[in-house]
Amino acid sequence: MARKTGSHSDITGPKIRAAAERLFARHGYAAVSMRQIAAEVGVQAGALYLYTPDKQSLLAGLMRDHLEALIASWKTQTPASHPHDRLRQFVRFHIGYHIDRPDAVFIAYMELRNLEPDRFAEIEALRRSYEAELEAILRDGQAAGVFELADPRLASMALIAMLTGVTNWYREGGRLSRAEVEELYADMALKSVGRVA
Amino acid sequence: MARKTGSHSDITGPKIRAAAERLFARHGYAAVSMRQIAAEVGVQAGALYLYTPDKQSLLAGLMRDHLEALIASWKTQTPASHPHDRLRQFVRFHIGYHIDRPDAVFIAYMELRNLEPDRFAEIEALRRSYEAELEAILRDGQAAGVFELADPRLASMALIAMLTGVTNWYREGGRLSRAEVEELYADMALKSVGRVA
Incomplete structure (x- = not known):
């Protein structure tokens, strides 16, 4: 090549x-x-x-590059020690990373239907390994008794969908700053997996 | 015509x-x-x-029909009186309605980029009026002192993204039944807007 x-x-x-x-x-x-x-x-x-x-390789390459860079970037973050702080860190990271890359995010979600089966399996495995990073935070928090979760796997998928949704509506210069959005989502995410009041 | x-x-x-x-x-x-x-x-x-x-009218028509039917279907539900129950009702309704219509959901979100400005404004207004249904539940719950929300508008968008995300992965016959998924999401949604423990 x-x-x-x-x-x-x-x-x-x-x-x-x-x-x-x-x-x-x-x-x-x-x-x-x-x-x-x-x-x-x-x-x-x-x-x-x-x-x-071919075009298929180009598409799979874009998705692979996006997900590998996302995972690598997350892994450069120094992990906060308390599960609360770690979850806040994940929320801020995920929103910030995705807001800056709307095209890559759009393609990574929307063109899965156009991947051939082997490529699809490869991209799904990468996505799954990123979701597992959040799931690990949730499981650690549950083990530490600060989170209360019936299903950490499902909760990680639910939270990632919630956070990624920001890319559908966020605009710089809008009603809320990026930092405000990140904090509001972090508050909701923390409460959603917290103990019942 | x-x-x-x-x-x-x-x-x-x-x-x-x-x-x-x-x-x-x-x-x-x-x-x-x-x-x-x-x-x-x-x-x-x-x-x-x-x-x-033309094709543009066909696309806008599909999106309009989907959102109008969604709103009409929600409005046929007898409203639960307590904000907790009302939010659970919304979660169950939203997940159930969307799981059954993956093509319509996919198009309603993904083809917004292909709408001409007037059509886009019309579809956005419909989507906004559906989101306002959830926002009203959240505001009612806040007024009743059972929900604690910094930003009901943002919370409604966050929850809708979380719930709609189910359509990306849910399969009949999978690990969790539809009823289980609905209850797990309702629990998370309720906690996410609840009072801090």
């Missing part, structure tokens, strides 16, 4: 991925052709195939 | 909407042509235009 060898491909590869991400998010994977992606980058359609074997 | 006059159009109109819904959910709005929709229904492409002026 020529993808990562020359200096030229080092530049073109990221450009192709960025163009594909923009176009997939705007029009949907099925409506975008390799020709359109090439035009967006400013190369011939044939040149695209030096960097990626 | 011939859309709702003859008996023939009474049958063909719903068939066209059902076919468009299936195809938009599967491939995405931008990737589906009027010709494909006609082929799915088994009519000539030209015949489609007797029922809908």
Whole structure:
């Protein structure tokens, strides 16, 4: 594969991925052709195939890169010791990371239907491993007696959907600042898994 | 408009909407042509235009029908009197209604990007009026002293995202029954807006 060898491909590869991400998010994977992606980058359609074997690989690559970078970024955070603080940390991290990447988030959720089975399994496993990070926080809190949860697995999926939903409506300069949104969601998340009053 | 006059159009109109819904959910709005929709229904492409002026009207119509039916269905429920029970009722209703309509839900969220501005404003107003139903429950509970909320508007959006997320993973015959999922989410939702322990 020529993808990562020359200096030229080092530049073109990221450009192709960025163009594909923009176009997939705007029009949907099925409506975008390799020709359109090439035009967006400013190369011939044939040149695209030096960097990626097909459109399916490009889509799976975008999703894989997004989820791997998300997990890696979370793992760079110094873990807070108390489960309350750790959950707040996760909420702030998740919202902040996703608000900055609306196209990647949109594609990662919406184009799952267009992945072939093997790719789907790979992407699902990555998503599952990210969800497991939150589930571990919830289980630790439950073991420590500060959280009360009937089903930590389900609670982690419920919370991630709640937090990711911010990307559907959040706009910089809106009624609430990013920090305010993060704190309000952290409060709700903490209460949702807390002990009953 | 011939859309709702003859008996023939009474049958063909719903068939066209059902076919468009299936195809938009599967491939995405931008990737589906009027010709494909006609082929799915088994009519000539030209015949489609007797029922809908264009693909944009078809999309907006699907979203409008979905949201209007959702709101109408919610309004048929006899309101529980205690805010706790009313919130449980909303959670059960929302999850049950959405689980049964994955294509409509997918389109209502994902194809907003493809609506022209006037249509977008109309659909957003409908969505907002549904969210306001939940917000009213939260405000009533706050006024009654049983809920504790910094921002009922934000809490209603957060909860709706959490509940709608069930459609991404729920499968009949899975680990949890529909009733179990509804109860677990109702518990989390209630705690998330409850008083701090």
